[in-house]
Amino acid sequence: MLASTFPSYPLEQVALDELLGVIRAERALWAPHTGADGHCRLQPMGEGSLPRVAITAFLPLKKLLLPPREEIWSFRSGEYCTAQVPQAFAVVGVPLCDLQAVWYLDQAFADDLPYQARRAQALLVGMACVPGPECRCDGLSMPLAGDLFVDQERVWALSPAGQALLRACGCQVSQEMPLSWPVAVTGKRHALTQKQFFSTTEAAIWTDEAKRCLSCGACSAVCPTCYCFDMLDAAALDGSVTRHRIWDNCFFAEHGKVAGDYDFRPGRANRLRFRMEHKRFGFGALRGQNSCVGCGRCRKVCPVDIDLDQIAERLDGEGGS
Amino acid sequence: MKFKTPIKLAWHRFTSCSGCQLTLVNCEASMTALSAVVELHDFALVSSALGNSEVIDVALVEGSLTSPSEVKRLLALRRKAGLLVAVGACALTGGVNVMVKGERRRAMESIYGKPGTEWDTFPPQPVHHFVKVDWQIPGCPPEQHELLEMIAAILHGGWPGRQVMPVCMECRINENRCLLEEDHAPCLGPITRAGCHALCPGIGVPCEGCRGVVAEANQDELCRLFFAAGLSEQDIRHRLERFGEVL
Amino acid sequence: MNHALLPIPAVIDTIDRSVINNHIFTLRPEQSIELVPGQFVEISIPGVGSFPVSPCDLVREGLISSCIRRTGRVTEALYYLEEGDLIGMRGPFGNGFPLSMFTGQDALLIAGGLGMAPMRALLKALLDNGQTGRIILLYGSRQPETLLFRDELVSLAGHSRVDVRFSVDFAEILPGPCGDVLCRIGLVTELLADLDFNPRKTVSAVCGPPALYRCVLEELALMGLPPAKIFATLERRMRCGIGECCHCVAGGRYICKDGPVFSLEALRGMAEAI
Amino acid sequence: MTRLIVDPLTRVEGHGRIELLLKDGRLDDVKVRLLDAPRLFEALVVGRRYDEVPDLVCRICAICSAVHKLTSLQALENAMAITVPPLAATIRELLLLGGHIQSHALHLFCLILPDLRGTPDIVELLRHNDPLAKAGLDLKAFGNRIQKVAGGRLIHPVNPVFGGVAYRPGKSDIETLAVDLLRWQRDWPDLADGFLQFGNYPDACPAIGNAIAAGSGGAFTLTGDRLWLEKDGAVPVADYARLLGERARLDSHAMDAAGDSGPFLTGALARARLVAGRGLPVDLPLAGLGIHGNNIAQVREVDWALQRVGHLLEILLDDDYTAPLQTAPAQIGGGIGTAVTEAPRGLLVHHYVVDEWGTVVSADVVTPTSINQRVMATQIMADLADEQNHAHLMAGAERIVRAYDPCISCAVHLVPVAASYGSSMAKP
Ligand SMILES: Cc1cc2nc3c(=O)[nH]c(=O)nc-3n(C[C@H](O)[C@H](O)[C@H](O)COP(=O)(O)OP(=O)(O)OC[C@H]3O[C@@H](n4cnc5c(N)ncnc54)[C@H](O)[C@@H]3O)c2cc1C
Ligand code: SF4
Ligand code: SF4
């Protein structure tokens, strides 16, 4: 158990419904909702009280922070206009892994105005979760992003905004001394060093797994830290144009192509490897930073059961050879 | 390919169900806007203005080719059209018409009796077998927005951008439950080119692949999955050949 | 944080159509954009799309010139536009060539095909600031007819500090009056063979298609140039230009942001880079 | 001898032509030829699994794709003795009605209205902000919204599946339709009057042909187990082949319904003539109406469809959410099944023979336009007998054919009765 320095309040001091009321007054509210088909999705939350545990939704928070299809600008009568500023919203019932993923996106999109505009409108309320069989969260258990965190006993303020909300609910004295942080990570993920990974470029495992891979892109679509995108213009008959940012995917044939149809990343094996490289070692300024938060979504959705952790194990075994 | 508005737009139909042109006619909300930027020239389904133009800016072509007279009409159209766009599965690959097996004459006779053997027809061929095709719009039926965005892009002097990806990607974006994974249903989403917003899986119907096969599709693995799910080899063939050109 | 994804309106000022399918478009953005050679802008044709392009000249009086090859969907649409038409532009993106490294050194510039366009901007910058020693330009093209900026380069050859040599892959007759310029039939790398230069006092820049990089970069190193002084500019499918969209990643680095100009030293550690 | 040729026919679905033969300046003979290229659907479905066939045959024609799909499903379900759950039947009927509304709106406002206004097409009308054209398009859009909600995909709907439907439209979609419907129940009478105000239908002889329509004998419906005839009573649908007597023609790619009780007239006007008083609000002296009265009958049918849609939406709004959507076949077995549906333009028959492994061994499709093919020429002869101006003759003939709202890709289906499969129904 880690010690936490986040200020917190025992639940009996915080009336959750009142807290919800305060949030609702200013924001559209989203929460995980499990449908009749057994799948949980982040949905606008109707009436009713706060959920008490976090559930890993089908699509992670990126669906709200980096929407699958987002207007970036529009062009009318010779002017390029920015898209409208999004409305304030709150998401309650976010699991720890998704909060960590938001931190990662925050870094990756540090210079991105549309992302940051949306992010500034978001209030994130984390909650303790019940890890499922797919979960492989690892590393740090202290949230890196978010505003509030609710467990069975306390409400933690993770940010000044969260703190202010609690104050608005009449919580005056914060708990200053370090309390033990309530969430533990499962720690089941196979560690893999860059050296191991890069010494296995030619390993048979890539072609092996790639034989099965359907290139359907499901794994990266549902991954909370996959963020490849494409830009597409949609023209309207009145002459106006809207540019959209839409999710792209490194499994697709066009991803590594340049003019002349030259492909820098031909074949599924290379593409699979590329995704794993991103997950384990990050790109650009985030190089070296693990971006897999262990939410288990990719494992769950893959129709042919490709599992990056299993690949990591096998690479470990083959690494020396 | 910059044209003066209104652009002269023709729609020629060959062997098909008319679904592609109906798709455009079904864009009721955009009809008024359309009327401001296009002029219909050969569009027999909705217009009586026929053959009164020496030059067509954009010719949309629907259907597969099945007779010499159709080929003649297509060639004449290509000669007068600035741009030629093949619309729909039939025009792109031949469409479901292609599935007729065996010798054509025999099939004709089985249906029409003796008169059938006298018509000059051949097995359905896609448009690109005969003329240069400048742009393609897939689907059976095609998507309204793809037709409209293409016309709008032409007004800007180019073709619209589009993503090359499988239906699955759109299906996941829509957070549909996966029919392949959960029901072992013969969904062609993983190998079918997207753009329909995963319309069919969205209501629980496995994708029939009407938009054609995506680039670098892994058909072998998908067939293996179908086989494991209990489909016979013939079932799988029938499923794939509907729009997949696996004849 | 500025909105790096929002284009500025830009007007097509002039179009030089002298080389087929390689027209030079001079654009005037509404607000001026400063670029060093090797950096790039994203040009946007609304309703059609956008593409990255490096200028082929120094930015003068707010005008940005690029030699743009007609290769695909978006560049094709550009070819139907005319002087006075409005498009969009955003940038500058990327690092550009390390101009200061050329100070007091000789420059060995190697361009293949369209690579001559960005190379010309570098050449101009080096000539302008006058602090580079000898400048050797090796330029290879498929045919004599597609040699870009030919007259200009030929006239440069008269310059005492500049040594220009051409190669063409195939030709029926060698290009007409080339003045002092040597033109060979063959690959541009063959021009290196009888080149006389001091590898320890030279900085090299290479720009061209992937095939060129594969044969020329390591060759230069073998000739004695330190890998940290050999530079290449890479091309990728760039959607954002600001190190986000992942299309240009090679070896964990964003070519649009960390590059597009990399030293051979850096490239050696980047898988899939060339 | 002069030959006038109208080719291609415009503002009708599919490719057809009219040949007018004049002797001494007077109309002597008329040929209506339906020339869509043959697509051999009836050969194509042979050897395919029963549940694949509806997905294929709906591609016979886009305008009628829902009707084709539903009729073939029904025929195959009949062959295997399956009854779909009531909820599925409701959703299917909703789809059918959406199709009727859209198809009638298309015919009346996009194809006929330009004639009444004297323009080549609706685009021209829209350019001049014609209010009727706009409102008509709106109605068409409404029909399409119904089809989209009930059918999943607008053209070639995917929601109807063997045994029922795949999904139940969401509550909010149904509610939105209900709101739209209220507006249309309010606005339609004015729009209908607007259309009917044109007094300039060409004068015409009464519509020729023995009216035929599907029905059950009770209230007005678009399906049923019998074929009703204006003259000669009714026959069970299974007897359709004998009654209609389809056979191939050398000069047309569509079969010809040459049965003894014919020539037949099918479509909205025929329905109206047959079922007046059974729920279809027709308050017209039908007997004397010429073929252009088919347009009036379609207008009246829209009244009925709007009412009926309201009724179905009500069912869908307060039904319970556990109701089954599909009936599973007890076992895949062989059988023979026939089903009939009133498509917007008339009677559609699908007939299949399925073997004991569920494979279709023969198929037959009879479409409204091939049924009407005979009367078209006769009607032109009758209506234009005294017309001598060539331009008027050609325009008049085209307008007469257009009035039938023909669908030529439907008509040019195929009819293989592969004798080797031992089918029960042989064609002359
Ligand atoms: C830093 C940099 C500098 C460049 N400088 C020049 C220059 O000076 N002159 C010049 O003519 N070209 C230059 N290019 C290349 C130019 O960007 C491409 O030729 C152009 O994008 C082709 O676009 P298109 O839409 O016409 O082709 P498309 O039809 O889109 O594509 C043709 C091929 O290019 C691929 N492609 C699609 N989009 C892009 C994209 N955004 N970038 C690269 N490839 C893409 C496609 O996969 C296809 O294989 C440069 C590229 C980079 C990265
Ligand atoms: S790689 Fe898989 S487990 Fe890791 S964060 Fe992405 S979806 Fe979750
Ligand atoms: S249902 Fe079909 S399209 Fe959707 S994810 Fe599954 S396989 Fe892909």
Ligand code: SF4
């Ligand atoms: S889901 Fe498949 S069958 Fe359905 S519209 Fe899309 S591509 Fe066509």
